[in-house]
Amino acid sequence: MGILRKTQSLAVMLAEFDKSSHAISAIDLIRRLSNKLNKTTVYRILDKLEDDGLLHSFLGKNGIKWYAKCNGCSKTAHTDVHPHFQCVDCGQVDCLAIQIPIPELPNRTALMSSVLIQGKCQNCL
Amino acid sequence: MGILRKTQSLAVMLAEFDKSSHAISAIDLIRRLSNKLNKTTVYRILDKLEDDGLLHSFLGKNGIKWYAKCNGCSKTAHTDVHPHFQCVDCGQVDCLAIQIPIPELPNRTALMSSVLIQGKCQNCL
DNA sequence: AATTTTAATGCAACTAAGTTGCAAATATAT
C-alpha cells in the first residue's frame, strides 16, 4: 500500500539507508535497529518503501533478502533492474551499474531476471 | 563426503530424478517421498549427490532450493553452469542450455554467477 | 555365513527468516 504517514520508524529506516551506499539485508537491518524498532515494523516499512519505488529487493547468498536504494523508479514503474554482487569473503553486497542482456528464449517469455554474481570485492582482493 | 553406500533411499531419490527432466525443489521432493523417506534423509542425500556432481542446486523464487541433474560434472569439477527458468504461473523450473556471459568487473573478481529468469513457460503461454 | 565395523536413517527438537492477528500507540484530518 506504500507509505502514508511520516513516522519516527520511517525516518530511522531511511537514515540507515542514507548512511551507506551498499545494500542492506533485512536481517542485518533488524539487528542494527533492534534497540529502536521491532522486526515486524522493519519488514513492513521495507515492503512499503519497495512498493513506493524507493527501494528494490533481491535475494543474496542462501536466499536471504537484501534491499538497496532504487535509481529512478516510481510507484508504478520499477525500471531500475541490474545485477548484484556479493563478496564471498566479507559478505558485502552492491548493485552493479551494468546490464546483462537476456537472450530470446524459444518457447518461453521472459518477464524478469535476477543475476547474482559472487566473488571478491576490492577490499578483499 | 559424497555417496558411499547404495541404499534403498538413494535408489528412491535417483528414481525420482529420472522420472522427469525438470528441476525439483527440495520441499516438493520431501512431499512426494514423505511416505518413504524422512525429510532429513532427503536433504542429506541431496547434499551428497551434489558433492558427487550428479546434481546441482540453485535458488528459485522466494529463495527456495531446487535441484537438477548435472551434465558432465564430476566430484572435483562442477562445470555445468547455466541459467534457470521458472514459470511465474505453474512454478515449473528448468535448466536453460545457454550461456549468459558475465562481463569483467572493475575492482572485483567474479567467481560464480547465478541467473534466474522468470516468465511464462510453453504450457502457460 | 556370522560377526564386526561404519555409514545411513528416523525422529524429535531446534534454528533462522519471515508472517499474522490483535491491542495499544501515534499521525493526520476534522
Added chain:
DNA sequence: ATATATTTGCAACTTAGTTGCATTAAAATT
C-alpha cells in the same frame, strides 16, 4: 481538542532447513 485511521509492538506462528543421537542397514572382515 477530538475523532479517525494508520502504524507499531508483541507474541505466537509458519516454513525451510539443520543437528544430535539412538537405531538400522550396508559393506568389510573373519
